[in-house]
Amino acid sequence: MANDPDDPQYMSAIECLAMWLFADPKRPKPACKKRGCKRKQWKRPRRHAPGQDSLYCDKHTCAYEEKTSGGARCTNSAVSGGYCAGHTYCSVPNCNQRRTDPDVSFCRDFHQCIEAGCKNVRRYSQATNSYGPYCTDHACQENSCMAAKRKNSDGCDTHTCKGQGCHIAVKGNSSDPNDADNFCAVHRRCKSSGCGDRVHDDPVNRAGVRCYRHYCASGATNCGEERLADAGATVCSLHKCKIPGCLNPKNHGGGGTYCEDHECAVDACDEKRHGLRKHCAAHVCRAVFVDQVACDRPGDIDNNGRCHKHIECPESGCRNYRMIVNGNLLAKCEDHLKDQCHQPGCGKVALAGSDACREHICGLYGCRYPKQMPGDYCMSHKCTEPSCPNPRDVGLADLGASLPAPLLLGLMNQLSAGGFNASLAVANATASTLCSRHRCRAKDCSQKPVSDAALYCPRHECLEDECRNEVAKDSRFCQEHGDGEFGGAGYWGGGGGRSIVQRRN
Numbered sequence: 154m155a156n157d158p159d160d161p162q163y164m165s166a167i168e169c170l171a172m173w174l175f176a177d178p179k180r181p182k183p184a185c186k187k188r189g190c191k192r193k194q195w196k197r198p199r200r201h202a203p204g205q206d207s208l209y210c211d212k213h214t215c216a217y218e219e220k221t222s223g224g225a226r227c228t229n230s231a232v233s234g235g236y237c238a239g240h241t242y243c244s245v246p247n248c249n250q251r252r253t254d255p256d257v258s259f260c261r262d263f264h265q266c267i268e269a270g271c272k273n274v275r276r277y278s279q280a281t282n283s284y285g286p287y288c289t290d291h292a293c294q295e296n297s298c299m300a301a302k303r304k305n306s307d308g309c310d311t312h313t314c315k316g317q318g319c320h321i322a323v324k325g326n327s328s329d330p331n332d333a334d335n336f337c338a339v340h341r342r343c344k345s346s347g348c349g350d351r352v353h354d355d356p357v358n359r360a361g362v363r364c365y366r367h368y369c370a371s372g373a374t375n376c377g378e379e380r381l382a383d384a385g386a387t388v389c390s391l392h393k394c395k396i397p398g399c400l401n402p403k404n405h406g407g408g409g410t411y412c413e414d415h416e417c418a419v420d421a422c423d424e425k426r427h428g429l430r431k432h433c434a435a436h437v438c439r440a441v442f443v444d445q446v447a448c449d450r451p452g453d454i455d456n457n458g459r460c461h462k463h464i465e466c467p468e469s470g471c472r473n474y475r476m477i478v479n480g481n482l483l484a485k486c487e488d489h490l491k492d493q494c495h496q497p498g499c500g501k502v503a504l505a506g507s508d509a510c511r512e513h514i515c516g517l518y519g520c521r522y523p524k525q526m527p528g529d530y531c532m533s534h535k536c537t538e539p540s541c542p543n544p545r546d547v548g549l550a551d552l553g554a555s556l557p558a559p560l561l562l563g564l565m566n567q568l569s570a571g572g573f574n575a576s577l578a579v580a581n582a583t584a585s586t587l588c589s590r591h592r593c594r595a596k597d598c599s600q601k602p603v604s605d606a607a608l609y610c611p612r613h614e615c616l617e618d619e620c621r622n623e624v625a626k627d628s629r630f631c632q633e634h635g636d637g638e639f640g641g642a643g644y645w646g647g648g649g650g651r652s653i654v655q656r657r658n
Contacts, residue, residue: 185210217255294322316340333362343367345379373407438463536588543588
């Protein structure tokens with residue numbers, strides 16, 4: 154059957170209003186839409202009354218009036234007891250129970266809060282898969298509890314702090330009135346026998362049931378066990394190191410087996426250390442067992458369980474360790490490397506009585522030590538100035554330690570034209586750790602110059618501004634600036650000369 158375009162239920166609000174304003178007053182009012190009913194449709198008593206007109210007669214229009222909207226009447230069709238289906242049955246899905254009060258959206262027996270005067274729906278519990286007797290506003294905060302809240306509290310009698318005058322909701326434990334769960338953090342008392350101290354408020358005390366003297370400080374989650382009574386103990390028996398006599402807490406926040414002092418030092422290994430070593434039997438250097446050495450380095454599986462300092466020489470029948478030079482592991486032990494250059498990466502034969510080959514031996518004749526790469530001299534004969542490859546500026550006294558006796562004697566004879574005393578003075582010259590470029594040019598001085606542009610140290614450079622000459626004997630000025638109108642200057646400024654603190658303008 155086609156829809157009637159003149160039927161108000163298929164017309165817009167403006168069309169309905171226009172039809173009502175301009176309707177023929179002699180035209181009869183439309184009949185009730187209820188099948189078989191010939192009564193007139195119900196109209197609002199006044200034109201400006203709240204709500205809308207109904208398509209049904211007064212008898213077949215829902216009798217519910219919305220109090221919050223000025224008493225507007227529901228215009229749905231009444232189905233039973235004078236009310237529509239929406240105001241007859243409970244609003245909870247799949248509930249077919251009738252409402253007792255049309256103003257309440259829920260049935261009284263199953264879904265309306267039983268608190269007097271409350272129209273809210275009861276709280277649904279996931280734990281029991283059912284509705285409790287009270288709504289969220291009136292039910293105890295504990296989800297599994299069906300009791301009502303106590304006055305001024307979020308919990309019932311069981312789940313409210315037992316402290317005098319306290320209304321804070323707690324977890325509660327009805328089986329033990331003195332249990333810490335029956336009290337809030339302020340009124341909670343230690344559960345250890347005979348102790349009435351307040352529970353220790355600390356992040357590590359996660360369980361929150363023991364005082365400062367009795368709580369387990371292992372850091373384990375929710376550990377409420379009592380601390381051991383032994384002097385110095387800080388944890389309970391469950392979280393104590395397993396080594397007999399050790400009272401330290403287990404490592405890893407109580408989740409390990411031993412304390413930090415007795416657990417293997419290798420990450421992710423919680424095995425016991427081997428004896429006095431820092432690693433367990435599986436990770437300790439194998440030389441500890443085979444050679445009875447006291448090694449605290451972990452073994453390497455690629456080196457047959459040995460650390461890098463205790464790797465055996467590969468030569469057949471040799472039990473010595475491979476040699477290490479400047480942190481570099483050599484191929485063999487010292488005995489089997491005596492004739493080989495010690496420079497890393499060099500396999501050439503070493504010179505007789507030396508640790509280096511001809512290419513890598515110190516540039517100072519007679520020195521047996523290897524060069525300090527990339528320079529040409531060893532550490533004992535290289536200039537100590539950073540990045541300087543030059544040799545130190547040394548006297549014959551220093552050379553005598555490295556030159557062969559015949560060569561040294563011949564050199565002394567060539568320098569002793571003025572007699573033995575002259576050669577002896579040269580031989581006893583002061584040795585320096587600097588090269589000739591970086592040391593003071595003054596005789597027998599081994600100090601650094603004042604600056605890179607200077608030639609003499611502060612003791613031997615003229616005090617005159619911008620002067621780089623050497624000072625005269627017993628003076629702080631050079632020959633040029635020490636003589637003149639002021640006369641010769643003594644070391645302490647006496648003798649008619651200028652004072653050492655004076656400068657020429």
